[in-house]
């Protein structure tokens with residue numbers, strides 16, 4: 507696909523959204539346009555192009571406040587003050603979200619890069635960002651057994667990374683305060699791109715339980 511073709515494809519997508527999706531849900535968008543947003547949930551997901559948070563959670567406009575980055579990382583408070591920290595503070599303190607989801611996923615390039623550090627040798631910024639997952643890597647390493655099936659190490663790391671980012675999340679003052687007042691809850695998710703399934707660990711549990719399709 508040439509660059510021009512890609513832009514045309516995106517513009518056609520915007521036209522189709524306006525004429526079909528937006529026009530087809532006019533009342534919902536009218537309400538979204540005329541009332542302040544009140545999202546119930548903050549979702550911190552991976553930037554991977556296959557992780558579509560609204561689709562995975564069947565959410566419409568105004569329901570989920572989202573930030574996405576490589577590896578669904580949350581720097582511990584004070585370590586890398588920036589976009590992620592600001593999103594968390596705003597979502598909790600101003601929007602008063604009731605729940606925070608940290609969402610990892612199968613086949614995550616960031617998790618694979620943690621397992622193969624040489625792959626980011628030429629990308630110093632990515633490498634630096636991935637240090638947010640180093641502690642999770644150590645935990646996943648400790649869980650390794652000789653009987654592990656292929657892919658188990660990546661699966662372990664993906665889960666442990668989500669749990670570690672929950673730990674980091676709790677170092678943010680806005681989150682710590684809201685937790686102490688029982689105003690907020692946290693869960694860790696791993697989305698499986700191949701099956702569409704989601705495994706959820708409801709904090710403080712560290713066990714990932716599949717969300718059964720039949721109960722939805």
Ligand SMILES: [Zn+2]
Nearest residue numbers: 552554614615
């Ligand atoms: Zn990813």
